[in-house]
Amino acid sequence: MNKTERAVAVTRALCAEYPDRRPLLTYSSPFELTIAVILSAQTTDAQVNRVTPELFARYPRPSDLAVAAPPDVEAIVHSTGFYRTKARNIIAAARAIVDRFGGGVPRAMEDLVTIPGMGRKSANVIRGVVYGEPSVVVDTHLTRVTNRLGFVSGKNPVAIEHALRAIVPSEMQTDFSMGVNLHGRACCTARNPACDRCVLRSLCPWPGAQPDGSSSE
DNA sequence: ATCCCGAGGG
DNA sequence: CCCTCTGGAT
Numbered sequence A: 001m002n003k004t005e006r007a008v009a010v011t012r013a014l015c016a017e018y019p020d021r022r023p024l025l026t027y028s029s030p031f032e033l034t035i036a037v038i039l040s041a042q043t044t045d046a047q048v049n050r051v052t053p054e055l056f057a058r059y060p061r062p063s064d065l066a067v068a069a070p071p072d073v074e075a076i077v078h079s080t081g082f083y084r085t086k087a088r089n090i091i092a093a094a095r096a097i098v099d100r101f102g103g104g105v106p107r108a109m110e111d112l113v114t115i116p117g118m119g120r121k122s123a124n125v126i127r128g129v130v131y132g133e134p135s136v137v138v139d140t141h142l143t144r145v146t147n148r149l150g151f152v153s154g155k156n157p158v159a160i161e162h163a164l165r166a167i168v169p170s171e172m173q174t175d176f177s178m179g180v181n182l183h184g185r186a187c188c189t190a191r192n193p194a195c196d197r198c199v200l201r202s203l204c205p206w207p208g209a210q211p212d213g214s215s216s217e
Numbered sequence B: 001a002t003c004c005c006g007a008g009g010g
Numbered sequence C: 001c002c003c004t005c006t007g008g009a010t
Helices: A002-016 A030-039 A045-058 A062-066 A070-082 A083-100 A120-129 A139-148 A157-166 A170-186
Strands: none
Touching: A002 A083, A002 A157, A002 A170, A030 A045, A030 A083, A030 A120, A045 A070, A062 A083, A070 A083, A120 A157, A120 A170, A139 A170, A157 A170
């Protein structure tokens, strides 16, 4: 099996293993999703979902959030962590959407990345979820899991994204990313990975996954 | 007590 | 490249 065949098999196995995975969050507009993605850094979806109803009730449109008072926004997003940074970022993001992108969320990576609080990872989520484009979302989980699977080596996010775009068929890239992310949390953890009950075991060259099971990174 | 589903800045 | 920003999860 070459890498592409293995990636296809991995994607299928992970889709079966995590059938209830969802493209994250159910927000009605690109604006809301953009703000939710910015808030998602270093927190759980549950925390984000807890604060967004109030946030969007009070600031329904980008032009509303753009002129919000930072302390008010801080109070709402408090439980998501990094709350001062995030409050400042989402207000500035709303302003950028209004001032520079005509009130809409841009599609191009180089534009998305200029929005405050939007790094490459979040931008790829937007491109996948809002615009339905093949999306390789590189985060710490995907980096670790794809290294172990032998699809990539190293931690450079841009290099990983490009390598995976060449390996994973484009129509599978979004499922691949979501599945790998979930698997990195649930099974292929940084410490004490559960190779003994891993559905990818037969597809994985990493030592811990082998029958003789030598461990460590 | 320790780790962490990122991003920005020095 | 390394540090910081925070609260929640484990």
